Amino acid sequence: MTSKSHSEFDRTEFVSAILDWLDGHEAATDSVDEALELLANSRRRRLLEVIRTYNESLTLADAAEEVAVRETGRPVPELSAELVANVYISLYHDHLPRLVDADLLEYEQERDLVAPAAIPSDER
Structure with a gap:
């Protein structure tokens, strides 16, 4: 052992x-x-961590970039555009809808903004 x-x-x-x-x-x-x-899912956890860290609206593109940084441990300049695009696509099509449906995040598609969900005061 x-x-x-x-x-x-x-x-x-x-x-x-x-x-x-x-x-x-x-x-x-x-x-x-x-x-x-x-x-x-680690990508969902990382997205929640990113939004929780900033505690404000972020574009999904910025959130995807930060998730990619956390996944790879590399700074933004070392990330390929393809990697960030792949993260963005998986967040947009899979992970973000699940977190929005669970009322953990809010998404404004017109402006591509992700934000922490408003938690009613009686649930805190």
Whole structure:
């Protein structure tokens, strides 16, 4: 068995923390399953991280560029236009609609803007 350093992600602790959180909250099984399914994809998680980091509207093109930076670990000047375009296309056609349908993000197609969804004050 390989030992892990403290800086490595501990999957067991993470799962335990989620289960502990679920024990303290009433959540429908379907809602939990849908949330975990949304978060299962790393590109969706990165898009949510980007929007959360900026906490304001971004063009989808800018968000795609930032997602590509986070996926590759390379700065913008080192990214190919093709890579960023591929990220943009997958966000536009697959990931963004799922996150919008789940009320996690808002998208204004006319201006190509992505924004954090407004969370009603009673749900905070």
